[in-house]
Amino acid sequence: MTSRNVSKTVVKRLPVYLRILDNLILRDVEIVSSRGLSLESGFSAEQIRKDLAYFGAFGTRGTGYNTAYLREKLLKIIGLDQKTRVIVIGAGHLGTALTRYNAVKNLYVDIIAVFDRDRRVVGQNIGQIPVLPFERAPEIIREHGIKVALITVPEAAAQRVVDEITAHGITAILNFAPAKLHAPEGVHIQNSDLTIDLQSLIYYSTAEKERLSRLQKEAEEAKSQKMLKLD
Amino acid sequence: MTSRNVSKTVVKRLPVYLRILDNLILRDVEIVSSRGLSLESGFSAEQIRKDLAYFGAFGTRGTGYNTAYLREKLLKIIGLDQKTRVIVIGAGHLGTALTRYNAVKNLYVDIIAVFDRDRRVVGQNIGQIPVLPFERAPEIIREHGIKVALITVPEAAAQRVVDEITAHGITAILNFAPAKLHAPEGVHIQNSDLTIDLQSLIYYSTAEKERLSRLQKEAEEAKSQKMLKLD
DNA sequence: TAGATTGTTAATCGATTAACAATC
DNA sequence: TAGATTGTTAATCGATTAACAATC
Numbered sequence: 157m158t159s160r161n162v163s164k165t166v167v168k169r170l171p172v173y174l175r176i177l178d179n180l181i182l183r184d185v186e187i188v189s190s191r192g193l194s195l196e197s198g199f200s201a202e203q204i205r206k207d208l209a210y211f212g213a214f215g216t217r218g219t220g221y222n223t224a225y226l227r228e229k230l231l232k233i234i235g236l237d238q239k240t241r242v243i244v245i246g247a248g249h250l251g252t253a254l255t256r257y258n259a260v261k262n263l264y265v266d267i268i269a270v271f272d273r274d275r276r277v278v279g280q281n282i283g284q285i286p287v288l289p290f291e292r293a294p295e296i297i298r299e300h301g302i303k304v305a306l307i308t309v310p311e312a313a314a315q316r317v318v319d320e321i322t323a324h325g326i327t328a329i330l331n332f333a334p335a336k337l338h339a340p341e342g343v344h345i346q347n348s349d350l351t352i353d354l355q356s357l358i359y360y361s362t363a364e365k366e367r368l369s370r371l372q373k374e375a376e377e378a379k380s381q382k383m384l385k386l387d
Numbered sequence: 388m389t390s391r392n393v394s395k396t397v398v399k400r401l402p403v404y405l406r407i408l409d410n411l412i413l414r415d416v417e418i419v420s421s422r423g424l425s426l427e428s429g430f431s432a433e434q435i436r437k438d439l440a441y442f443g444a445f446g447t448r449g450t451g452y453n454t455a456y457l458r459e460k461l462l463k464i465i466g467l468d469q470k471t472r473v474i475v476i477g478a479g480h481l482g483t484a485l486t487r488y489n490a491v492k493n494l495y496v497d498i499i500a501v502f503d504r505d506r507r508v509v510g511q512n513i514g515q516i517p518v519l520p521f522e523r524a525p526e527i528i529r530e531h532g533i534k535v536a537l538i539t540v541p542e543a544a545a546q547r548v549v550d551e552i553t554a555h556g557i558t559a560i561l562n563f564a565p566a567k568l569h570a571p572e573g574v575h576i577q578n579s580d581l582t583i584d585l586q587s588l589i590y591y592s593t594a595e596k597e598r599l600s601r602l603q604k605e606a607e608e609a610k611s612q613k614m615l616k617l618d
Numbered sequence: 619t620a621g622a623t624t625g626t627t628a629a630t631c632g633a634t635t636a637a638c639a640a641t642c
Numbered sequence: 643t644a645g646a647t648t649g650t651t652a653a654t655c656g657a658t659t660a661a662c663a664a665t666c
Contacts, residue, residue, distance in 0.1 A: 167587050203659080213624080218666035234587075242585075258585065261582065346587070351402070355401075358496070359465050360575035361535045367463070397633095436647090444648080444649065449642035
């Protein structure tokens with residue numbers, strides 16, 4: 157149990173543990189070992205024990221972890237012990253999909269509204285959730301004390317949106333626009349660029365070594381061509 | 388220029404460099420230094436130079452990198468020098484959004500088809516892309532030599548989908564289902580769990596220290612309660 | 619008590635940063 | 643030549659893994 161800040165890599169794994177615990181509890185499993193969590197998550201048992209130990213001693217030596225108890229603790233650690241109010245900026249395809257998905261599947265968040273500048277979508281509903289004009293974002297953010305926003309607007313609009321919403325109280329942003337966004341000190345921006353995920357996947361779709369050795373060969377040929385000219 | 392495999396963290400940054408180069412070229416910038424790339428990407432200049440050096444020497448000392456030349460090289464390195472054929476499994480909200488998004492914005496991929504088991508969506512089109520019955524996936528994968536698939540089906544269906552498509556030639560999968568999926572040796576699975584991204588973001592939305600010290604205090608109180616009982 | 623598994627410290631591994639010679 | 647910036651080697655930092663005492 158340290159008091160210094162926990163690293164991002166650790167924080168990224170906590171929701172995975174939570175999801176696994178939810179599944180175990182659904183199957184009436186009451187106790188799970190770090191080994192068991194390892195099999196479900198793919199992370200090593202040592203790593204899981206170490207991750208949890210940053211926050212406290214939640215297990216019982218010789219036995220393992222009580223699933224319901226550990227789940228409760230994780231909820232408090234992550235900050236999901238009460239529903240988090242969230243807004244979505246951008247009512248395009250991705251914004252709509254994320255809104256529908258989280259409204260139904262993500263029990264821990266409460267999407268208050270979706271905002272857009274396009275008059276054609278403003279006034280509609282996405283499931284139960286209203287699409288409001290972007291001008292009303294400051295008012296809604298303040299009124300509901302909202303801290304978390306999802307941004308699904310085009311790249312060109314993203315920075316202006318960040319400036320506006322951080323000025324009115326947003327402190328954590330999940331950004332889907334393919335751009336590096338700047339925000340005031342203390343605001344946490346997490347990027348989720350699906351294009352980049354897909355492109356880095358493509359790297360692995362063809363045999364890595366073959367492609368790179370071909371590239372290497374080309375470079376050598378270019379080099380000797382150059383040498384030849386110099387002679 | 389090493390020949391051992393390049394780490395995942397490096398591969399994840401390559402598409403970022405590519406995106407920045409695309410933007411620079413659009414603005415008619417012909418030369419960029421590692422410092423310049425650093426400012427646009429947020430990665431350190433040293434790291435960028437080192438990342439590129441894994442694949443070759445693409446810059447000019449004293450000058451920097453030619454944007455068009457480096458872009459060409461990166462395309463070959465990542466494997467985007469010809470369009471990658473991709474399929475999407477699952478025509479729900481997320482599958483539809485990803486299909487539309489990539490069909491328009493991602494010039495490097497060519498979505499051949501979307502597959503679904505639901506008869507109500509089969510036969511429709513998403514933009515120009517047909518929604519086909521999942522039974523036809525093996526045929527289409529083989530016919531077009533497709534290696535890359537995006538999976539946006541529910542958790543319960545995801546593993547069966549993986550088993551089926553890897554049996555017919557898929558070697559790289561971008562999985563959006565919240566589950567750890569198992570695949571044969573040599574198949575690369577990359578997970579993109581939006582729920583987990585959002586939950587780890589929520590961790591940062593409230594002051595980390597305050598929440599954790601409260602948790603710590605609770606733990607100590609529980610401990611002394613226990614002590615009391617033992618007296 | 620014997621067996622099991624946690625929590626924690628030490629050892630290892632890998633990734634990032636610093637430094638600088640090479641060179642345009 | 644002087645100034646700038648790459649490519650690469652060495653030093654540092656951080657994260658993962660190994661090991662094991664504590665303890666149920």
